[in-house]
Amino acid sequence: MLRWYQARLAARPLLTQAVTTSVLFGVGDVVAQQLVEKKGLEKHELARTGRMALYGGTIFGPAAATWFRFLQRNVNFKSANATILARVACDQGLFAPTFIGVFLSSMAVLEGVSPKEKLEKYYANALKTNYMVWPFVQLVNFKLVPLDHRLLFVNVISIAWNSYLSYLNSS
Template identity: 65%
Template sequence: MLGWYKARLAARPLLTQSITTAVLFATGDITAQQLVETRTPKGDKTADGKDDAPAGHDFMRTGRMALYGGAVFGPAAATWYNILQRHVVLSTPRKTMLARVAADQGIFAPVFIGVFLGSMAVLEGGSPKEKIQKQYVNALTANYMLWPAAQMVNFSVVPLEHRVLFVNLVSIGWNSYLSILNSSK
């Protein structure tokens, strides 16, 4: 499987990273809905025979997450990591890694949390301004609890061509959080 992925990555890197990101963003949403929110497929009964307590699985929500992941985040992250690789190079590997993490968390993360929330609001037919005002600070705060450490690993030991994949794997849990945050009233 890894050999197949590497071949696709070598042949079409941006497309491969975008498709992978779409699939893993959808996986994060499915994880949120099925394991955290314990939704069941529409019309199913719970174990005790009662109707669904939480609403059935929201396939449109999963689709929105996949669309955002594949069309927005995947290409942006791949491009961003290439920019960091080319332009953020300091005197030692440790300084380079720390500078890349600082740039990622000081520029990319704050911008793309806003892009995520705004994009979801537009796709849902809501107000981007309202969603960002309501959820941005919580999302950014949670980001800073996870991503600086993850990006230290990413920028120090993961080869450039696998950085989006690494982030996507870590993002299964993160995207579950974002999906729940985004769908909260």
């Protein structure tokens, strides 16, 4: 399976990362609905899963893939550890706050509700929770994971994170 993924990644990197992100964002929503909320299959909201998958594949996947390449090219110091810490700081200081807002706003638009209200209600809590999880994940990511697999690593961890975001967004 990894060999197949590697071949797809080599041939069409952005498309492969976008599709992978879409699928795993959808999986995160299914986990939220079935394991966290315990809705059961008859009450599963397919439109909600579709919104998560759409956001993951069209917005987050391409943006995160581009972001990781940007950090790799532009955030470099003589010390490897300083480079890693600087990349985590950039990721958590710039990307995370921006994309939590983009996520909540996108979901609001797709749901036909007010982005302003959704941001006021959920943004601070989501960002605070982000800071309890993602700095540590990104330290491992930037230290141990090759560039081409960083988004996949984030996407696998994001199954749980997206379950949280989906639950938060729909509560």
